Amino acid sequence: MATLLIENAHLRMRVNPQGGGLQELFSHTHGQPVLWDEVDSALFPMVPLANRVAGNRFAFQGQEIVLPQSPVDERFFLHGDGWQALWQVESRTETECVLTLRRQHACGFDYQAVLRYQLRGNVLWAELMLTHLGTQPMLYGLGFHPWFYFDARSRLQFSASGYWPEGEHHLPLAWQSPVPPDIDFSTAQQGSDGWLNVGYSGWNGVATIQRDVMSITITAQTPWLMLFRMSGKSFLCLEPQSHPVNAHNMPGQPGLVVLRPGDSTQFAMKIAVESAVGGC
Numbered sequence: 001m002a003t004l005l006i007e008n009a010h011l012r013m014r015v016n017p018q019g020g021g022l023q024e025l026f027s028h029t030h031g032q033p034v035l036w037d038e039v040d041s042a043l044f045p046m047v048p049l050a051n052r053v054a055g056n057r058f059a060f061q062g063q064e065i066v067l068p069q070s071p072v073d074e075r076f077f078l079h080g081d082g083w084q085a086l087w088q089v090e091s092r093t094e095t096e097c098v099l100t101l102r103r104q105h106a107c108g109f110d111y112q113a114v115l116r117y118q119l120r121g122n123v124l125w126a127e128l129m130l131t132h133l134g135t136q137p138m139l140y141g142l143g144f145h146p147w148f149y150f151d152a153r154s155r156l157q158f159s160a161s162g163y164w165p166e167g168e169h170h171l172p173l174a175w176q177s178p179v180p181p182d183i184d185f186s187t188a189q190q191g192s193d194g195w196l197n198v199g200y201s202g203w204n205g206v207a208t209i210q211r212d213v214m215s216i217t218i219t220a221q222t223p224w225l226m227l228f229r230m231s232g233k234s235f236l237c238l239e240p241q242s243h244p245v246n247a248h249n250m251p252g253q254p255g256l257v258v259l260r261p262g263d264s265t266q267f268a269m270k271i272a273v274e275s276a277v278g279g280c
Contacts, residue, residue, distance in 0.1 A: 110134030143241030161202025
């Protein structure tokens with residue numbers, strides 16, 4: 001299916017119904033890309049869960065829930081199935097589009113998702129809503145996975161109170177605090193050019209990337225943020241999500257929501273693109 005071109009005087013994006021993500025977010029104002037198109041995806045929705053679940057299973061209301069197999073990961077139902085599915089285009093205008101997805105799985109996921117991308121001036125609004133349609137309650141989580149262009153001149157800043165180091169199979173080890181200096185971005189820094197796959201807690205919901213002429217601010221109402229980068233690559237992923245990685249197997253299943261038949265949950269993120277101080 002062809003991508004949808006959505007733009008205004010400030011920003012241009014291309015939305016791909018296959019996967020429900022963006023292939024491009026470009027700043028007309030600065031003549032530069034905001035997001036990095038990594039393997040035909042510059043941003044995608046995470047639904048009905050974010051990241052990975054240990055053993056690809058969890059306990060819920062006295063039952064063991066075995067998650068579906070993923071076509072892209074032999075161990076995990078990685079980031080759910082929304083980013084692998086074909087979404088339906090419900091509506092579009094010059095500055096926004098609405099996509100929908102209906103999915104059912106034997107494990108209990110049975111949902112209708114509505115995804116809206118909207119350009120409001122210099123801001124991209126991404127909103128995801130999920131309604132549970134199954135006959136029994138189920139546990140859900142949501143998030144977004146953007147790939148930001150991030151080169152040697154870029155700086156990242158955000159605050160967090162603690163973190164989960166990465167362990168085997170990219171699952172989190174025990175939570176720790178304080179955050180060590182090399183992955184502490186409370187003061188803007190470039191960070192080391194190496195592999196990072198870190199989950200943060202106590203995030204204040206705002207992160208900023210400073211580039212030569214561009215300042216990008218990411219906003220979401222959640223205390224959990226994933227940071228992912230690879231050595232030698234000009235991208236950095238900042239993934240706001242409604243729950244920490246492997247929350248399904250943590251005490252209290254933090255951030256996850258139990259939806260009864262007909263119940264809904266939603267998640268939103270904003271990406272604002274402005275001129276950097278001293279830039280054009």
